[in-house]
Amino acid sequence: MTLKLGVPSKGRLMEKTFEWFAARGVSLSRTGEAREYAGAVDGVEGVELVLLSASEIPRELAAGRIHLGVTGSDLVREDLADWSAQVAELAPMGFGHADLIVAVPKAWVDVETLDDLDAVASAFRAQHGFRLRIATKYHRLVRDYLRAHGVADYQLVDSQGATEGTVKNLTAEAIADITSTGETLRANHLKILRDAPVHCSQATLFAARGADWGQVAAPMAKLAQRLGITLPQEMSLQDS
Amino acid sequence: MTRAQAIASALLAQMQDAGALPVAADILQPAETLLDLYGEDIRARAYVTHDPALGEMMLRPDFTVPVVQAHMREGAEPARYCYSGAVFRKQERAGGRAREYLQVGYEVFARDDPARADAEVFALFARLLAEYDLRPVTGDMGILKAAVAGLETSPQRKAALLRHIWRPQRFRALLERMGGHGPLAQARADLIAQLRSRPADALLQEAGQMVGLRSEDDIRARITTLLADAATPPIPRAQVAALENLLSLKAPARAALAAMRVQNWAALAPALDRLEARLDALDAAGIDSANLPFEASFGRTTMEYYDGFVFGFVSARDDLPPVASGGRYDALTAVLGQGRAIPAVGGVIRPGTLAALEGAA
Numbered sequence: 001m002t003l004k005l006g007v008p009s010k011g012r013l014m015e016k017t018f019e020w021f022a023a024r025g026v027s028l029s030r031t032g033e034a035r036e037y038a039g040a041v042d043g044v045e046g047v048e049l050v051l052l053s054a055s056e057i058p059r060e061l062a063a064g065r066i067h068l069g070v071t072g073s074d075l076v077r078e079d080l081a082d083w084s085a086q087v088a089e090l091a092p093m094g095f096g097h098a099d100l101i102v103a104v105p106k107a108w109v110d111v112e113t114l115d116d117l118d119a120v121a122s123a124f125r126a127q128h129g130f131r132l133r134i135a136t137k138y139h140r141l142v143r144d145y146l147r148a149h150g151v152a153d154y155q156l157v158d159s160q161g162a163t164e165g166t167v168k169n170l171t172a173e174a175i176a177d178i179t180s181t182g183e184t185l186r187a188n189h190l191k192i193l194r195d196a197p198v199h200c201s202q203a204t205l206f207a208a209r210g211a212d213w214g215q216v217a218a219p220m221a222k223l224a225q226r227l228g229i230t231l232p233q234e235m236s237l238q239d240s
Numbered sequence: 241m242t243r244a245q246a247i248a249s250a251l252l253a254q255m256q257d258a259g260a261l262p263v264a265a266d267i268l269q270p271a272e273t274l275l276d277l278y279g280e281d282i283r284a285r286a287y288v289t290h291d292p293a294l295g296e297m298m299l300r301p302d303f304t305v306p307v308v309q310a311h312m313r314e315g316a317e318p319a320r321y322c323y324s325g326a327v328f329r330k331q332e333r334a335g336g337r338a339r340e341y342l343q344v345g346y347e348v349f350a351r352d353d354p355a356r357a358d359a360e361v362f363a364l365f366a367r368l369l370a371e372y373d374l375r376p377v378t379g380d381m382g383i384l385k386a387a388v389a390g391l392e393t394s395p396q397r398k399a400a401l402l403r404h405i406w407r408p409q410r411f412r413a414l415l416e417r418m419g420g421h422g423p424l425a426q427a428r429a430d431l432i433a434q435l436r437s438r439p440a441d442a443l444l445q446e447a448g449q450m451v452g453l454r455s456e457d458d459i460r461a462r463i464t465t466l467l468a469d470a471a472t473p474p475i476p477r478a479q480v481a482a483l484e485n486l487l488s489l490k491a492p493a494r495a496a497l498a499a500m501r502v503q504n505w506a507a508l509a510p511a512l513d514r515l516e517a518r519l520d521a522l523d524a525a526g527i528d529s530a531n532l533p534f535e536a537s538f539g540r541t542t543m544e545y546y547d548g549f550v551f552g553f554v555s556a557r558d559d560l561p562p563v564a565s566g567g568r569y570d571a572l573t574a575v576l577g578q579g580r581a582i583p584a585v586g587g588v589i590r591p592g593t594l595a596a597l598e599g600a601a
Contacts, residue, residue, distance in 0.1 A: 081332045081333075081334075082332045082333045082334065085333065085334065105450070105451045105452050105454070106447050106448055106449075107444060107447045107448065107449065107450045107451065107452075107456070107459065108447075108454065108459060109434075109435070109440075109443045109444060109447050109459065109463070110431070110435070110459055110462040110463050110466060112427065112430070112431050112434075113424075113427045113431075115413075115417070115424050115427060115428070116431070118410075119400065119462070120454070120458075120462065122400075122403060123458070123461075123462060124454060124458070127458060128453065131275075131276075131279070131280075132454075139283075140284075143280055143281070143283070143284055144284075146280070147281055147284075149410070150404060150407045150409060150410025150411075150413065152279055152403065152404070152407070153279065154279070154280060155275065155279075155280055156280055156283075167451050167452040168451045168452070170452065170453050172452075173452050173453055173454055188451070189448060189449045189451045190451075194427070
């Protein structure tokens with residue numbers, strides 16, 4: 001049985017992932033035609049490269065269909081319930097940085113923090129008759145964050161893209177979204193709250209707790225040595 | 241029939257014997273009412289589904305809301321209802337607690353003598369659960385609310401604290417800010433300095449284009465509120481300490497009452513009178529109030545509709561949820577009654593937990 005390593009199938013995330021592994025003596029490459037999703041691993045025996053959309057990797061890890069996977073830490077936390085019970089974080093990889101933040105209109109000169117947002121949500125509901133809408137696609141992360149900070153009287157509205165435009169389009173009063181430079185936020189007259197971000201995401205190597213580790217002990221040991229990582233003890237115990 | 245179902249049937253029959261009318265409720269409930277009541281958090285706890293014609297629906301997370309709605313629509317007064325059926329709660333953990341479990345409940349809607357109605361519900365539950373080894377706990381959200389209302393501070397601050405009385409961490413952070421301490425106080429001071437640096441017109445002008453539904457008037461109104469709040473003196477340290485003492489009070493109910501009486505806190509007196517009347521009613525119903533556990537903060541982290549007496553029955557097994565819980569929810573009937581309101585008190589029992597306890601015996 002081979003150890004299955006899932007990595008993003010295209011773009012910068014794939015290139016950076018290949019570079020990260022190459023720097024550690026493991027060569028990943030796409031094979032076949034340019035459009036064919038097939039890959040190869042050189043440098044470690046018994047490892048199979050599985051090219052996947054970054055957004056599918058959390059699900060594949062949870063199902064145990066891949067042993068290891070590279071994806072954004074935000075996607076794992078958003079897509080998997082009780083994520084740390086399903087996957088283990090092996091290595092933050094130092095690229096793909098993006099912060100999940102809460103932003104409000106820049107014109108809200110009376111709002112700088114979640115404490116303010118909570119007060120505004122209360123007044124907004126009294127004034128407008130419905131709960132202040134926050135547009136996001138990160139429902140779980142944002143809801144947990146707002147609950148932990150005691151924000152009430154808001155509602156999440158789903159936005160799968162162009163989230164920064166929802167405020168201007170009057171479908172939300174505030175947003176929670178990923179940003180790296182903040183350019184798009186500024187262009188849409190929004191500002192980031194001063195509190196710590198909901199989550200600071202980066203590309204991360206994860207291991208699936210539910211995968212069958214019994215027959216891949218040898219390639220995993222070799223890979224771990226090359227990459228300078230250790231599998232959590234409760235998972236390596238299955239090796240026997 | 242499972243053991244839990246058998247227990248549920250027996251409990252329901254006893255509730256009917258106690259004079260309650262059995263009622264049913266749809267499993268599919270409109271999501272909007274529940275969302276309005278509980279806020280976004282309910283989405284993390286209830287199963288949300290979608291109906292092509294009716295929109296967002298939820299598998300009922302409890303019976304209280306549909307039972308109150310039915311009563312407000314067509315109920316006679318006073319009224320006693322009982323029900324038994326499955327409720328549904330999402331669980332984040334793969335093992336975790338039950339996602340679908342039985343609830344048997346009893347609700348009393350009555351205008352006269354709330355102390356007696358409180359005692360009636362508690363005494364009934366105590367009797368129904370007498371054969372199990374459980375610890376009762378009681379509390380009183382009314383006392384906490386009275387304590388907040390009695391603070392020496394502005395009505396706006398009291399309202400902000402009351403709004404978060406069910407979120408202990410947030411409540412504490414607010415209280416700290418209003419006392420002039422902690423990180424929130426610092427952030428607020430920074431904001432105030434910014435708002436005082438220039439007239440509101442200039443600030444708004446610099447901020448650029450207005451976007452969104454929250455209007456310039458909304459923003460100006462809050463600036464006025466913020467500046468007025470900044471001129472409000474901090475809540476005195478002694479009062480914050482007294483409130484925190486109250487929140488941590490745990491004692492047998494009569495001793496707790498005496499301990500609160502000697503504080504000589506005038507604002508608490510009416511709420512303490514109500515507690516005393518309830519304890520008298522409990523004694524009359526055969527409950528020994530001298531030995532009844534009372535915890536001032538009990539009920540603060542559960543659903544936020546209880547506003548008076550609260551109670552629970554818990555087992556020694558910390559892997560099991562509480563066997564029973566309940567309380568008074570006068571304000572909820574006003575929210576759901578569209579202008580009408582009636583004092584109400586009730587509670588639920590989880591037969592599945594009782595069955596699990598029997599299995600361990």
